[in-house]
Amino acid sequence: MRCAAARTCAVPSARWPPPPRGSANATSLTGLGDAITGGLFAGLTQAIFNGGRLRAQVRSNEAAADTAFANYKGVVLLALEDIENAIVALDSARRRETQFAIAYDAANASAILSRSQYRTGLTDFTTLNQQEAALLSAQNGLTQARSDQATALIALYDALGGGWDPSVVPQAPERGATPIFATEPR
Incomplete structure (x- = not known):
């Protein structure tokens, strides 16, 4: 120019x-x-x-x-549009993660209660199986929401001018960092 x-x-x-x-x-x-x-x-x-x-x-x-x-x-306007879209996607993914975390906690509590009731004979296996399926569904939703949030964060980083090095392999989180399966209190 x-x-x-x-x-x-x-x-x-x-x-x-x-x-x-x-x-x-x-x-x-x-x-x-x-x-x-x-x-x-x-x-x-x-x-x-x-x-x-x-x-x-x-x-x-x-x-x-x-x-x-x-x-x-035009290039500046497209860059601003990319930034805005990435921020909206990140905000939406964070809200979904919060909702799925609440659903996961509720499904986990319900599954723990169903297991306890099944052991004492207060409920049948079908009810226990339904609660375990609901827990698995909530866990899948939470995992997808976290994945969407990471993808949106990468898109925002890229829109702001950050680079992405595909040769760098990300490390998996430690096993004790987040619960993967529902566990009963001991």
Whole structure:
């Protein structure tokens, strides 16, 4: 964009005749006044005959600068859109993770209660199986929500200009960090 603007500013200076300089042509004229007048006249006629070409070149350079600015503006708007979309996706994934965490805790408590009731003979195997299936479904939903959140965070990082190195293999979390299966209190 700077290059296009610099080209636009450089062309108008070519419209004006160059200042007179001493040269071999000036010695052949009869006086100093003739040398100055001759140099100015030659410069003016050159500027007059090239004026249309120079004006067209200025307009062309201005159009190139406008195009470069419009392209830059479009890229900035697309980048802002990517950032906004990534933030919305991350916020949505965080809300879903919170909801699935609540559902997982409830399903875990229900499964623990069903196991206890099954051992004492207060409920049948079908009820226990349904509670275990509900727990598994809640666990799958929570895992998917966490995966969506990680994906949205990566998209936000990328939209903000961060890089992603596919050669780096992420490490799995430690086993004791988060509960994977429902456990009964001891």
